[in-house]
Amino acid sequence: MTARRRDLATIAVGALLPSEERTPGPVDLFAFTSAIGMAHRIHYDQAFTVGVERHRALVVPGPLQAAYLTQLVRVWAGDGIRVARLAYRHLSPAFVDEPLRCLGQVTAVDARLKQVTCKVWTENGAREVLTTSEITLRWP
Amino acid sequence: MTASNDLVTPEALSWIGHRYPDRRLTVTELQIQRFSHSTRETNPVHFDGDAARAAGYPDVVAPPTFYVMLRTAPYHTVPLAQLGQDGYAAEDLPPIPSIEGMAGEDRVELGAEIIAGDVIFVVKRIADLYGKRGRSGPLAFVVFEYEMTKSSGERAVLERFTRVLR
Numbered sequence: 001m002t003a004r005r006r007d008l009a010t011i012a013v014g015a016l017l018p019s020e021e022r023t024p025g026p027v028d029l030f031a032f033t034s035a036i037g038m039a040h041r042i043h044y045d046q047a048f049t050v051g052v053e054r055h056r057a058l059v060v061p062g063p064l065q066a067a068y069l070t071q072l073v074r075v076w077a078g079d080g081i082r083v084a085r086l087a088y089r090h091l092s093p094a095f096v097d098e099p100l101r102c103l104g105q106v107t108a109v110d111a112r113l114k115q116v117t118c119k120v121w122t123e124n125g126a127r128e129v130l131t132t133s134e135i136t137l138r139w140p
Numbered sequence: 141m142t143a144s145n146d147l148v149t150p151e152a153l154s155w156i157g158h159r160y161p162d163r164r165l166t167v168t169e170l171q172i173q174r175f176s177h178s179t180r181e182t183n184p185v186h187f188d189g190d191a192a193r194a195a196g197y198p199d200v201v202a203p204p205t206f207y208v209m210l211r212t213a214p215y216h217t218v219p220l221a222q223l224g225q226d227g228y229a230a231e232d233l234p235p236i237p238s239i240e241g242m243a244g245e246d247r248v249e250l251g252a253e254i255i256a257g258d259v260i261f262v263v264k265r266i267a268d269l270y271g272k273r274g275r276s277g278p279l280a281f282v283v284f285e286y287e288m289t290k291s292s293g294e295r296a297v298l299e300r301f302t303r304v305l306r
Contacts, residue, residue: 031178037213
């Protein structure tokens with residue numbers, strides 16, 4: 001099976017990754033929170049989250065956004081490209097059923113180390129940055 | 141950084157370098173599949189052993205952010221009566237009189253990929269602890285370091301995850 005991946009030589013600093021929209025619903029939040037083994041109510045209990053914690057809706061777990069952003073770069077890069085480094089921060093919370101725009105841009109290309117670094121982030125409908133990340137990929 | 145403020149006392153600072161009990165975790169194909177479905181992964185190497193082997197892996201391979209499960213589940217797998225009212229497990233933290241905790245930055249270096257069946261050795265330490273003055277008052281930053289190693293001795297994950305307390 002031939003691997004399909006982006007040719008490192010064609011990648012330029014500043015290149016924009018194709019953007020994607022993700023809208024996690026209550027089932028996504030429950031499935032993720034359960035899969036990582038926690039029972040934090042702000043991700044599945046709406047009455048508690050709104051009434052007690054005073055959020056406007058269920059909160060999307062930060063690491064779920066990080067997973068979406070990691071998928072964005074991996075799909076863009078292609079088969080067999082490894083994630084070498086990943087760093088992310090949450091600036092503002094994301095809420096259930098609200099579309100998240102996932103965006104990315106190449107910030108560094110190291111032909112010798114065969115590594116590409118991208119800045120990737122999620123934005124809400126008001127174009128506010130919610131989670132921002134830097135991901136370094138390594139070509140084989 | 142070892143700046144102290146009202147939240148970060150010398151006693152709290154003495155927790156820098158504290159090593160939590162080590163953990164040995166068995167990674168299963170089912171855990172990888174559940175995590176992968178929950179993030180709407182589509183790459184078959186994260187679900188199907190035949191697809192993973194065709195791509196050169198010994199078995200189903202975990203996606204890159206799977207380390208979050210290994211860093212979270214062990215500390216939240218406690219009797220339900222021990223969970224807080226919000227469903228979050230009480231953390232073993234340095235003595236910091238805080239009201240709430242938030243996730244700060246997560247910085248991860250990924251090495252050998254995690255495969256279904258792996259037994260992962262997890263060392264958790266407090267790598268750093270410092271205070272800052274935020275807009276709404278003093279903040280305490282607790283930097284946890286997680287080192288996750290495969291039984292082959294290869295390092296899978298080196299993570300520095302910061303909790304921000306106020």
